[in-house]
Amino acid sequence: MKAEVVTVDRNRPDRAAIERAGQILKEGGLVAFPTETVYGLGGNALDPMASMKIYAAKGRPSDNPLIVHIAELDKLDEIVTEVPEKARILAEKYWPGPLTMILPKADIVPRETTGGLDSVAVRFPSDPVAQALIRAAGGFVAAPSANTSGRPSPTMASHVEEDLGDAVDMILDGGPVGIGLESTIVDFTEEIPVVLRPGYISLEMLQETLGCEVRMDRGLLITDSSVHPKAPGMKYRHYAPKADLAIIEGPEDAVIRYISRAAASAEAEGKKTGIIAADETAPLYRQGIVRSIGSRQDEEEIARHLYGVLRDFDSDGADVIYSEAFYTPRMGQAIMNRLLKAAGHKIIHITEEEET
Ligand code: AMP
Ligand code: MG
Numbered sequence: 001m002k003a004e005v006v007t008v009d010r011n012r013p014d015r016a017a018i019e020r021a022g023q024i025l026k027e028g029g030l031v032a033f034p035t036e037t038v039y040g041l042g043g044n045a046l047d048p049m050a051s052m053k054i055y056a057a058k059g060r061p062s063d064n065p066l067i068v069h070i071a072e073l074d075k076l077d078e079i080v081t082e083v084p085e086k087a088r089i090l091a092e093k094y095w096p097g098p099l100t101m102i103l104p105k106a107d108i109v110p111r112e113t114t115g116g117l118d119s120v121a122v123r124f125p126s127d128p129v130a131q132a133l134i135r136a137a138g139g140f141v142a143a144p145s146a147n148t149s150g151r152p153s154p155t156m157a158s159h160v161e162e163d164l165g166d167a168v169d170m171i172l173d174g175g176p177v178g179i180g181l182e183s184t185i186v187d188f189t190e191e192i193p194v195v196l197r198p199g200y201i202s203l204e205m206l207q208e209t210l211g212c213e214v215r216m217d218r219g220l221l222i223t224d225s226s227v228h229p230k231a232p233g234m235k236y237r238h239y240a241p242k243a244d245l246a247i248i249e250g251p252e253d254a255v256i257r258y259i260s261r262a263a264a265s266a267e268a269e270g271k272k273t274g275i276i277a278a279d280e281t282a283p284l285y286r287q288g289i290v291r292s293i294g295s296r297q298d299e300e301e302i303a304r305h306l307y308g309v310l311r312d313f314d315s316d317g318a319d320v321i322y323s324e325a326f327y328t329p330r331m332g333q334a335i336m337n338r339l340l341k342a343a344g345h346k347i348i349h350i351t352e353e354e355e356t
Helices: 017-027 048-058 073-079 085-094 130-134 157-164 203-210 252-268 299-316 332-342
Strands: 005-007 031-033 040-044 067-069 101-105 119-123 170-173 184-187 193-195 244-249 273-277 289-292 319-326 348-351
Touching: 005 017, 017 031, 017 040, 017 130, 031 130, 031 157, 040 048, 085 101, 085 203, 119 252, 130 289, 157 299, 193 289, 193 319, 244 252, 244 332, 252 273, 252 319, 273 299, 299 332
Parallel strands: 005 170, 031 170, 067 119, 101 184, 244 319, 244 348, 273 289, 273 319
Antiparallel strands: 031 040, 101 119, 184 193
């Protein structure tokens, strides 16, 4: 059955629509909804059947745990057995917002929701539609990104319809999201907090807030396949467009020349070729389908547009995509983490000398 798509005002969500969506969740159904990061595929987090439905709808491996969303700080203590002081400090500073914390789970959280783990990922989103829905559903909504597993995360309701239109009961359309990349995940199950997934909130921001060491998960830094990332979901090829994507990194002029040459030869072989550039460089390319993901002066714009541009190339039927690199100051870690995964870690480093 095709999902009902209901348009909601992001700042003043319609009560009746939210009540209806909340009722669907209470009865074990699935509702896709906007958050400030990406669209989520929601089910009742305390209902094992609902979690299983989420895995089935996404085609997601069931060892890949779901994030439980809350809309009141008090609810945290109901689903975890312990909140370390550092986690309290981060909650105070960044919630509601794009931060997920991994904590030891309480018994009421079923293992179906946590992918069999004894810990649970918790987030308190800032989006008013998300908050209203979570409250209407009873307080605990398990929600991964509302995409088919392996595809770029949805930043608009139309992306959700494309992937899951037949698998959910309702889609709340609150317009395009603000951030466009999934939340920063911090693991508190060990002594030193560890970032399992970089996001809008950077490692440096966390270190500054806590005034202590915060580590980046080794599995994210090393591309060696013997070291697995700790977040089960981070090991899968993910966020990927259908085309073969390569990232080209180096001095700007050299990158433009390299991509132009590579695109020209791909086109000569009859391949449909896409180029991911910035506002500043997009006009300089003469071959292929060129898309800018934003200005290099505005990293939030780049983050917001990344997934949409990857999806647009899928719609074009691109065979190959060449992308510039985006090591921007604050969100660069998060942007490049997603882009590298989309490229299956195919990155070409060039220098002026090599290139001439
Ligand atoms: P998504 O639901 O698509 O935003 O992805 C959630 C991410 O959080 C995945 O990479 C999961 O593996 C990770 N995650 C969720 N719960 C846990 C947990 N208890 N321990 C480690 N990683 C988790
Ligand atoms: Mg996801």
